[in-house]
Amino acid sequence: MSLNCIRIPHKKNTENFETIRYPVPDTVSIPMSQHMGVHCEPLVSVGDEVKVGQKIGDSEAFMSMPVHSSVSGKVVAIDDYLSSNGRKCKCIKIECDGKQTVSEDIKPPVITDKASLIKAVRESGCCGLGGAGFPTHIKLNFDENKTPIDSLVINAAECEPYITSDYREMIENPNDVINGIKTIQNILKIEKVYICIENNKPKAIELLSSMTASDASINVISLSSLYPQGAEKVIAYNATKRTVKEGELPSHQGIIVINVSTVAFLNRYFKTGMPLTWRRITIDGDAVKSPCNVKVPIGISIAELLKFAGCEESKTRKVLTGGPMMGMCIYDLNTPVIKTNNAILALKKDKKEVQTNCIRCGRCINACPAGLMPTELEKAYQQKDADRLKELKVNLCMNCGSCSYVCPAKRNLAETNQLAKMFVSENN
Amino acid sequence: MEKLIVSPSPHVRSGMTTQKIMLNVIIALCPAVIASGIIFGLRALFLILVCAATSLVWETLFNMITKKPNTIGDLSAVVTGILLAFNLPPTLPFWMAAIGTFVAIVIVKCLFGGLGQNFANPAIVGRIVLALSFTGAMTNWTLPQAFQITDAVTSATPLATQNEDYLDLFLGMTGGCLGETCALALILGGIYLVIRRIISPATPLFFLLTVGLFSFIVGADPLYQILSGGVLLGAIFMATDYVTTPITFWGKVIFGIGCGIITCVIRFYASMAEGVSFSILIMNILTPYIDMITKAKPVGALKSKNRRD
Known part of the structure; x- marks a missing residue:
């Protein structure tokens, strides 16, 4: 047995481009929620001096981990921040001094067991x-x-x-x-x-x-x-x-x-002993003139990176963090890069797709790696039938987007599955 | 800069569209269209044209009257029109053909909610309604043009006479409905659809195998039964209609076998010479039940405690 999967164009334009180290930016904005789980509380206040690798946010919660400063400089603001997945947390804005002084706390961990x-x-x-x-x-x-x-x-x-x-x-x-x-x-x-x-x-x-x-x-x-x-x-x-x-x-x-x-x-x-303060990120998409891989400090603004890669702003209509299949749209170009961003894609305007009724071709069923029936899930969701959705195992949907990708009728099946999951949890 | 678009993933879509699928089916029907022109003459082509055109007209009118956006762009009406024409004798008056497409498009498809919502194959129901309403005109088989010296001569469909040889059947040099006679053209279209991954070969193969096996068991000539009448047309183009047939692989297998059995039962034991249309119609009606027992199996799912199906 093998799991269902689909063929999609790879478009690995940047595979042979060596990673460029991005210079230290003027400011970074480091959100307190960059991982799955509970967000951190800031450990610094406005006016504090911070150094590279210094812990600036942490949480007592089980499902959480600390956040560190990626630059050395001064905390200029701690604002409320709304991330592109709709979660709210604090965001620490740091003005960089450009020296990148490393924190004294940084030392290799002793690991024995x-x-x-x-x-x-x-x-x-x-x-x-x-x-x-x-x-x-x-x-x-x-x-x-x-x-x-x-x-x-x-x-x-x-x-x-x-x-x-x-x-x-x-x-x-x-x-x-x-x-x-x-x-x-x-x-x-x-x-x-x-x-x-x-x-x-x-x-x-x-x-x-x-x-x-x-x-x-x-x-x-x-x-x-x-x-x-x-x-x-x-x-x-x-x-x-x-x-x-x-x-x-x-x-x-x-x-x-x-x-x-x-x-x-x-x-x-x-x-x-240097914590997670930078990451490699692919910048690409059809609105980007010079796609590249860059090593960037966490918290740098996406607008700055897009400018660096020669993104044509006038043609850009969609900016994604992550890939085109599962990536998330950002609503503001000044969104900072967080730990989980592996790519930033700037895309031109979508082709207008003609949506028709489902023609029951079964392509979504043959594409679903979880063995689900997206077209049946869509019908069950339209009928607001929580029992049927549970029976069809909507909770197993991993939101890979394959069903929407292959659908010739251009139905938004993956989106519907997400709505259906919410509907089921609300009606339990 | 304009405002950014925010939409849920995925942000790319495959190039396949409903319209392209229908276009591929139309391309696959072309060899049989050409064959019908060669075998039965220009009038056959005109009849196909009338059916396709009236189908588009009916759908447009229906959408206008019900104040819906026009849906003829998906080309499914053209496919229905051509398929219905394939099920008609070449001599059928054009106005009767127009009634057939009206039944197919308006009554069977549009009134049920349009594309994807109909439970029975529109072309099949159109054919059945015409056959019951205008039995004389619908069984007025002409011999192929290649044999004609003077005027069109009426003859019986080979299923009623059973005296053609295999090569004639394969090339379509027999009487019959205008699109069903040329096995070669239909098979070419079927191969095209399988290669372009528009249809699954499961339904036609199991349909044909079942007809062959059933015929063999009851002592009839299997190859003759497969090549004659509407079996190939039905198996390749009607039993593979997405909307009215099961959605999973095993469902398609059951559908094909069911069609084969019902076709043979009607052919061998009922008073009608041909049973393909009725077999597909009956299986169309059973499709929701077949779907129910051939659901895809979610990977790693635990048994759900709750109930009903």
Whole structure:
């Protein structure tokens, strides 16, 4: 059995562009909510001097992790901030002094066992860098008495069009990737590692295969270049042939899935103690003249980056954070880059699509990696039938967008699924 | 700069549209259109044109009267018109054909809510209504032009006479409805649709296999039963209509087998010579039930506690 998936154009325009280091900006705005979970409270006040790597926000909550300053300078404002996913939190605006003085607190963590690893990972401010932003320390802090973890799946599929930031990480810092994997593998005593890369990145597959050739516990898996190969449940299945069931996390099946850039960052953190203060980001899209990969401080404004990449503002009608299949539209160009942004895409005006009635062609059913029937879900949602939606398992929809992508009638099936999920939870 | 557009993902769509699907079906019908022109002459082509044109007219009028946006751009009316024409004898008066397209487009499709909402195949119902209303004109089979020396000669459909050879059946040099006789042209169209991934080969294959097997078991000539009458036209173009047939693979298999069985039962044991239209109509009606038992299986789903289907 294999899971349904679809072919989409890859458009990896920036795959051969070496990462450019972006100069220190004049100001950064660092939101207190950059991950999945509870947002942080600011630890600094207006007027405070901050240094690179200094913790400026934290939370007592379980599902949270600290936020650090990416620059050195002075806090000029702490404002309310509405993120593009509709969540509210505080946002710390820092005027940079350009010196990038590193905080005295920065020192490599001492990691000897699982507890010290989890603590260090939390302090690094690390969350999943692939886009979802799940707190990494929670992911690693599984209960080994319940299900022992025997597989570490490194997600390097990068199945969304345009994005090449994970690919550049593998090509530019392969040692960080491998050493990060080995540290986690050794401390957590995980038997097998699967590095899963789509076969449209042959160089990365070759490089990592040759570097891990001597280690039989680490396998590099070449996945066919199909969407959504990088979805957590899909990649877990394709690596281990184990199905992550309804309501489960991969750890319930003995699997941990971590994004490749996340492990590479963790390795750098283990070496230097510098928390997550910058990330690599792909800037592309049909409104961008010179697509590129840039290394940017967290909190830099998207407008500045788009200008840097030669974006034609007059033609830009849509700006996305993330890929075109699952990325989110921003409503304000001054939105800051956060930890989970792997790409910024500036797109020209959409073609006007003609929507027709559903013609029951079944393409959405053949495309759904979760084995759902999007057209039936749409009907059930239109009838506001919560029982039927539950029965059709709308909760298993991972919002990959494949159904909307393939629909010849141009129905907004993925959008409807999201609305249907909300409807079901409201009517429980 | 203008305001940014904010919309839910995905932000890209495939190039496939309803209109393109219908256009592909029209392209797939072309070999059979050409074949009908060669076999039955210009009048056959005119009849196809009349059916396609009146279909568009009926749909436009219906949308005007009901104050709906005009939907003829999706080209599904053209497909229905051509398919209905394929089910008519080449001598049928044009006004009767127009009544057929009225039934197909207005009564079967538009009144149920337009494209995607009809439960039965419009062209099939159009044909059945015409066959019951104008039985004489609808069974006025002419021999192919290739054989004609003087005027058109009426003859029976080969299903009633059973004395044609395979090559004639394959090339369509027999009497019959204008689009159903040339097996070669229909198969070419079917292969095109499968290659372009417009239809699943499951329905036609299981339809034809069932007809062949059933005929073999009851001692009839399987190849003859497949090549003659409307089996190929029905299997390739009518039983694969998205709207009125099951949506999943196994549903399509059941649909094909059901059509094959009903066709043979009517052919061998009922008083009518041909059973393809009725078999597809009956299976159309069963489609919601087939859909119910052949639902896609969600990956990793836990058994739901609740009820009913």
